[in-house]
Amino acid sequence: MKLKNVRDWVGHWLGRTKMVLGALCVWGLVFSVTTISRLAVAFDYDDTLVLSAAAYQKAFAHGSQPYSPGFWSVVNQSYDLEKPKLVAYGLAWIFRVCGFRVSIMTTRPEIDAGGLRKEWRHLIARGGFIFVADQAAKHAQLQNGNYVLYFGDSDSDIAQARKAKVFPVRIKRSRRSMHKNDYHPKAMGEWVLPLSQY
Numbered sequence: 500m501k502l503k504n505v506r507d508w509v510g511h512w513l514g515r516t517k518m519v520l521g522a523l524c525v526w527g528l529v530f531s532v533t534t535i536s537r538l539a540v541a542f543d544y545d546d547t548l549v550l551s552a553a554a555y556q557k558a559f560a561h562g563s564q565p566y567s568p569g570f571w572s573v574v575n576q577s578y579d580l581e582k583p584k585l586v587a588y589g590l591a592w593i594f595r596v597c598g599f600r601v602s603i604m605t606t607r608p609e610i611d612a613g614g615l616r617k618e619w620r621h622l623i624a625r626g627g628f629i630f631v632a633d634q635a636a637k638h639a640q641l642q643n644g645n646y647v648l649y650f651g652d653s654d655s656d657i658a659q660a661r662k663a664k665v666f667p668v669r670i671k672r673s674r675r676s677m678h679k680n681d682y683h684p685k686a687m688g689e690w691v692l693p694l695s696q697y
């Protein structure tokens with residue numbers, strides 16, 4: 500190898516190394532700031548983080564009365580049928596890697612939900628899986644805990660976040676979602692995450 504080639508090669512890799520070190524520094528800084536200030540973000544569960552239509556279908560087919568404890572037991576244990584929504588799920592992990600506490604908030608009753616909690620333990624390691632009594636109870640949870648963003652698909656998710664003075668982000672429902680009510684994206688002048696139906 501000629502001397503010039505060696506120099507070019509070294510220069511090239513020095514440049515690369517500097518870039519990687521620079522990115523690591525930025526990440527470290529972001530991570531420290533978010534961790535020290537204990538910033539948190541929260542995601543609604545059904546139709547926001549996952550497409551859960553298959554779990555509900557299984558519960559409807561199971562024979563227990565809809566929305567009875569038996570029904571919710573089947574829904575909560577059928578997380579293997581649920582599909583993460585790529586855009587929202589990816590974003591949740593980006594927040595997690597950047598040092599944010601990530602929580603999941605759902606209005607499902609907490610029945611036989613041990614497996615579900617365990618399934619999500621890595622994403623919510625520093626946050627929690629929060630079961631609230633109904634949509635109107637979400638703002639009380641969002642008020643305590645340094646939340647800066649709340650991601651949800653329903654109109655009431657947006658309203659609850661605003662009530663708690665947390666910035667809401669609308670996640671679009673999948674075309675295959677079973678839920679049709681309480682859903683008018685952009686109608687409240689909120690920010691809608693592009694491609695979040697996927």
Ligand SMILES: [Mg+2]
Binds near residue numbers: 543544545546651652
């Ligand atoms: Mg939802």
